[in-house]
Amino acid sequence: xxxxxxxxxxxxxxxxxGAATAEVVRREAATPFDPALVDCxxxxxxxxxxxxxxxxxxxxxxxxxxxxxxxxxSIVELxxxxxxxxxxxxxxxxxxxxxxxxxxxxxxxxxxDYLAIEWRVPGExxxxxxxxxxxxxxxxxxxxxxxxxxxxxxxxxxxxVPRVLVMRDxxxxxxxxxxxxxxxxxxxxxxxxxxxxxxxxxxxxxEGGAHRAETIEPEHGVLAHTNHYTHPALLDLEGSTGIDGSxxxxxxxxxxxxxxxxxxxxxxxxxxxxxxENAPDSLCRHGDGAEVRTVFWCVADVTAGSIRYGSGPPCxxxxxxYELPR
Numbered sequence: 001x002x003x004x005x006x007x008x009x010x011x012x013x014x015x016x017x018g019a020a021t022a023e024v025v026r027r028e029a030a031t032p033f034d035p036a037l038v039d040c041x042x043x044x045x046x047x048x049x050x051x052x053x054x055x056x057x058x059x060x061x062x063x064x065x066x067x068x069x070x071x072x073x074s075i076v077e078l079x080x081x082x083x084x085x086x087x088x089x090x091x092x093x094x095x096x097x098x099x100x101x102x103x104x105x106x107x108x109x110x111x112x113d114y115l116a117i118e119w120r121v122p123g124e125x126x127x128x129x130x131x132x133x134x135x136x137x138x139x140x141x142x143x144x145x146x147x148x149x150x151x152x153x154x155x156x157x158x159x160x161v162p163r164v165l166v167m168r169d170x171x172x173x174x175x176x177x178x179x180x181x182x183x184x185x186x187x188x189x190x191x192x193x194x195x196x197x198x199x200x201x202x203x204x205x206x207e208g209g210a211h212r213a214e215t216i217e218p219e220h221g222v223l224a225h226t227n228h229y230t231h232p233a234l235l236d237l238e239g240s241t242g243i244d245g246s247x248x249x250x251x252x253x254x255x256x257x258x259x260x261x262x263x264x265x266x267x268x269x270x271x272x273x274x275x276x277e278n279a280p281d282s283l284c285r286h287g288d289g290a291e292v293r294t295v296f297w298c299v300a301d302v303t304a305g306s307i308r309y310g311s312g313p314p315c316x317x318x319x320x321x322y323e324l325p326r
Contacts, residue, residue, distance in 0.1 A: 001130070001296065001311040001320060007120035010051045014058020017117065017134045018065070024113045024133035025063035025070060033072035040159035041189060042071050048187040052165050059134045074135060076164045077157050077190045082106075082292060083137075083150035084249060084283055085195040085225050086257070086269055087203050090303070092221030094263035097303035100197050101269045102148040103294045103314065104130075104137050105285050111295040111312060116322065124172050128322050130296055130309060135164050138298055139171035142324045144199035145179055146302045147171050149192035150227050154209030155239035160189035167192070176202045184213050193225050199303050209237045222264070224253035245281035252277055266299045266308060273297050274315035286313045 006016040018025055046053045056074065060067035082105035090096045104114075110132055119127040125141035138148045147170050166188055173179040176198040183194045183206060191208035205216040205225055214231040216223070228243040229235055230250070256272045273294075275283040286293040297314035300307045305324035310317035 001309065002115040003118075003320070004115055005118045005120070010055040010121060011058040013119055013121060014055035014134070015062035018059035018062025020062075021113075021115065021133035022063040022065075025059060025073075026065050028073035028133065029065045029069035031073060033069065035068065037159065038068060038072045038075065041075050041162055042068070044160045044187050044189070045071075045162070045165055048161055048185065049165065049169055052168050055168070056134070056165070074164055075162045075189070076135070076151075077162060082227050082246070082285075084253060084273070085148050085150055085193075085205075086253065086272060087195060087197065087205070087218055087223040088264040088269060089203060089218050089221040090201055092264055094265050097301050098197055098199065098201060098203060099264060099266060099269050099299065100146045100148060100195060100203070100302055101273055101297070101299045102138050102195075103273050103283060103285075103297050105292050106132070106295045108290055108293045108295070111293070114296050114311060116309065116320070118322075125174060126325050127171050128307060128324060129171060130298060136167045136171065137296075139167070140300060140302075140305070140307055140324060141171060141174075142305065142326065143174035144302070144305070145171065145173060145176070146197040146300050147179065148195045148298075150195075150225055152191065152193050152207065152209075152227065152229060153240035154190045154237050156209040156211055156237060157190040157239070158210045160187045160210065161185060163188060163190050163192055170194075170196070176200070176204065180204065180206065184208060193227075195223075195225065197302050199305065207231045207234050209234070212237070220258075222257040224250060224257055226250040226253070248278055248281045249283055253283060266301060270297070270299050270308070270314050273299070274313070276315070284313045284315050
C-alpha cells in the first residue's frame, strides 16, 4: 500500500493529499450530484467543522478539482460498502494488550487507490490513517486512540456533516470520551457503527443514526460487528433490505471468537479476518470476478501503538507495519 506523509496547516495538508491522490479525487468528483442537496451538507460542515471543510478545499486545490464536486464525493450517505470490526480486550490477549482489527470491503476496482497517510498538524496528535484517497476508513493517533468503523444504513439520514468528514474529526481526539463525543456530533448527517478504543484499556462500539445512538460492550472480552443494526433499541433504524450477508458474517465472526480457548494474539485475530467460510458472504471477501472484495485489512495493537496492515485480503496480502510516535 502506498504511504504518504503530510504536514502543515489543515489547508496545507489538504493540498498535499489532493496532489498525491489527484487521479482518485478527480474520478470520484466526476460523479453527477444535486448541487442544492450538496449545499445543505456543505453548509452544515462549514458551520460545525470549519477546519475539516477548509482541509477539503485544500484537497480540491491540490487535485485541480471543483471543490463542490469534491465535497459531493464526501457524502458517503449516498453510497454503500461493507466491513467487519473485531476487538480483543486486554484480559483475553496473550500480552495484556488491546487489539482492534478491521476488514474493509468495497468495490474491487478501488483497491489500488487506498493509501496510508501520516498527518502532522501543529497542535494536534500525529495521526495515521488508511482510506480511499483523502477519505478515511480507519485511523489512529499518538495520544492512544484507535478508530475503525463499519457502514450502517440508517433510515433517519439527513443533511448534515457527512460521516466520513466526522471521521476526520474523531481521529484527532486525545481521549476515548472526546472521540465518542465527536462521533456523535449533533449535526451529523448519519452514523457509522463506530469502534473506538484507547491504549488506556477502554473500547466501545457505538451503533447510531442521525439522531440516536446506543453503545454495545464487549462480551467475554471480545466484540464483533458488521453492517446491520443489532441493538434492540435501534432495529427500527435499519434502512437496508439486504442485510442477510451481514448477518451471516457476524454470526461466523462470533462463532470464531467464542470457539478460541487460547489467549488472543495479533496473528490469531488476523486469522479470523482471513476466514473464508460461507463465501461470498465470508469475512475475507475476494475471488475471481468479485465485485466487492476486501480492499484492505488492519490489526492494531492499540496498547503498543503498532498497526499491521495490507492492501487486499488478509489471507494473502503483504504486510506493512506503522509504529506511532511515543
